[in-house]
Amino acid sequence: MAVEYIQPEYEVVRNQERCIVCRVCERQCANQVHEYLKDSNRMVADDSKCVNCHRCVALCPTRALKIVKSPHTFKENTNWSGKAISEIYKQAESGGVLLSSMGNPENYPVYFDKMLLNASQVTNPSIDPLREPMETRVFLGAKPERIERDEKGRIIRSLPPQIQLSMPVMFSAMSYGSISYNAHESLARAAAELGILYNTGEGGLHEDLYKYGKNTIVQVASGRFGVHKDYLESGAAIEIKMGQGAKPGIGGHLPGEKVGMDISRTRMIPEGTDAISPAPHHDIYSIEDLRQLVYSLKEATGYKKPVIVKIAAVHNVAAIASGIARSGADMIAIDGFRGGTGAAPTRIRDHVGLPIELALASVDKRLRDEGIRNRVSIIAGGSIRSSADVVKAIALGADCVYIATAALVALGCHLCRSCHTGKCNWGIATQRPDLVKRLNPNIGFRRLVNLLTAWQHEIKEMMGGMGINSIEALRGNRLMLRGVGLNEKELEILGIKHAGE
Amino acid sequence: MYRNVSGCAISGIISRSGKRFSGERIIESVATMRERSNGLGGGFAAYGIYPEYKDYYAFHIFYNDNAAKKECETFLEEHFDIINLSRIPTRKIPEITDEPLIWRYFVLPLPTKLAASQLDEREYVVRCVFRINTGIDGAYVFSSGKNMGVFKAVGFPEDVGRFYKLEEYEGYCFTAHGRYPTNTPGWWGGAHPFSLLDYTVVHNGEISSYDANRRSIEMYGYKCTLLTDTEVIAYMIDYLHRRIGLTLDEICHVFAAPFWSTIEGKPKQEREELKFLRNVFSSLLITGPFSIIVGFEGGMMALNDRLKLRSMVVGEKDDMVYVASEEAAIRIIQNDLDRVWSPMGGEGVIVTVEGVKN
Known part of the structure; x- marks a missing residue:
């Protein structure tokens, strides 16, 4: 034996x-x-x-x-x-190579848990969201540096393409392939119902889901799977995926056994073949190349769609973000090292990248120091677990957050971190028809709507407590945050004071 | 440095016809609201008071000592043609003590310097003011507009008015502020009004959007050194009005934007305009309670926060318009009003003077 x-x-x-x-x-x-x-x-x-x-x-x-x-x-x-x-x-x-799934589970500091929010007392009234309007609508997209008027003196309201969201949360990229059709349908329908966006990930878009285009971000990744003109035009925005928080510096890998007929059609690759995205985009070896891809995609879609550039949070993230802001991108998505994945080498997932809180704070500061913060919106992702994390991320400077793991948990995921095996018993990270059918999109979409409806209520409660009745007044409002148990350097990077100061 | 939280009293008087009147009346008005101040700061902005020098920027400067004065005057001489300078006349009263050196200069940018800077004249002046205020220790320019001036100190506002002999000035518009800070900075520069060029702001309230506004406006070269809400609002007005070219009405829609539910109910043109302003200038939305009176060359604007969390009343009599935190502060100087009302939250009251450019 x-x-x-x-x-x-x-x-x-x-x-x-x-x-x-x-x-x-x-x-x-x-x-x-x-x-x-x-x-x-x-x-x-x-x-x-x-x-x-x-x-x-x-x-x-x-x-x-x-x-x-x-x-x-x-x-x-x-x-x-x-x-x-x-x-x-x-x-x-x-x-x-050891393989793992979902986000980094190791014992690194979670800065969201070391920041506390403010509330009004005496000098400034708190606002009750059940009695007063409380606004969470946000617009993403580049803002003009100056305004122009017509001959009647009216402002010419021409803006670069914008995305309107009912609340500052979107579903982050998860490809059809890494997750099931039913999971995708649940996300798409929930996004439509909530007035937010979901993201196709790099696996293309199933033709049955084109009807949710207004609520869809279509992703273009290094493998270019499923990218064609109709695909680009079907969404509300296009995301260039340069990196992913769970696996900075490497591409994706969908094993051939997951590539059945539907996925083969959607990704435009032969059935049964491994779908391996290269680590870099082979047409982007530098920032000026990125600019060319940004404008190629804008050309292809008539400058009607905002372009998001998604990067993993890595050491030099602030400088990279500054370069992206000057490359014509309308939004930057930053993915922290706790972000999830359907499959990643364990060593990379657990040892590469930065916490989103620090990356977000330094990017927001850098763009402001350079006076270009209004040229781009910042989307922060990489383990947003609750409405409190959302509020803290916005106060640090994000326009919006991406959630994915939280959405999957709402669909039934128990974070067993075995997505790479393709045998997800909850019908989420699998393509086996008998397992996929366990996730009923009618129920799944409702659970996602419930989750974000609950978060929206909580966000409003926290805003109201701070005396803020519109989410834009929270964005970058770092005085609303205080650190607990953080050292001087951490406070400096986060741009916040310590509790008691 | 800590953020400066305060409650307050504000008052403003303007003659639509540009008729000049004495500063006596504004003192009387703000004195009525003594309960709303605590003696830690008071001040006035007065418009139309320097007709003989109306084409020159009037700099009012606090100096801690003669060394600061000397350094600042060297700077002024290098950058401006100084047409007149003098101490600002004050009267010694027991209520006001520890005054700094208070000087006034009427200046114009040196043409060669201005040309070399490639800036327009007003931007040149603004940058010089910031250089003095952030670069010269012990010198602080607290007024820098044409044909107007700010007068402020640590004390109750009526005492500050008497200290500066405000009754001897005549102008077409005055605003006033009595301060109730919850800390004790004890610095004269920290009193209201805050000003830049001819824009002045007196403010009652505490804005919850402060740090979002501050971090946004600092992107455009403003430096918020005082950490008060009012300073930020003053810079936001300068930025939106002078640099971006928004109208005052549009600025009201940025600062105290209508709720989306209100905007959705507007006719298309208006709806699209409001939506544009909220989207593009979202970082300059002000939340939390405030009432402000903004003075500028040729007019005055009063605005409440979108929920009207601070009291503010407007009264009219003939060509005069009065704004104050309390109706009593208007009645004390004009009880026979043609009209008196409380503007709605976010509803700007903009009064302009005939024949003065704005």
């Missing part, structure tokens, strides 16, 4: 007294954890296959199941953690 170096991380605990042997768990688990033993008429589980996605737990009619962390442990060692040891075993066995 082979030596088992790696022991299961979780144990599936079944209360045999409660179990009625209905075999739902068995049917629901694409990882084939559960098995029915006919002879003894009972269910058993193979812990080693469990990814802790809770699908079986959530569907067990008698609540007979729970997943617990295995107490099995290595000899304690603060340097050589069990994780570090296990990863070596894996690589010694496979010779391969």
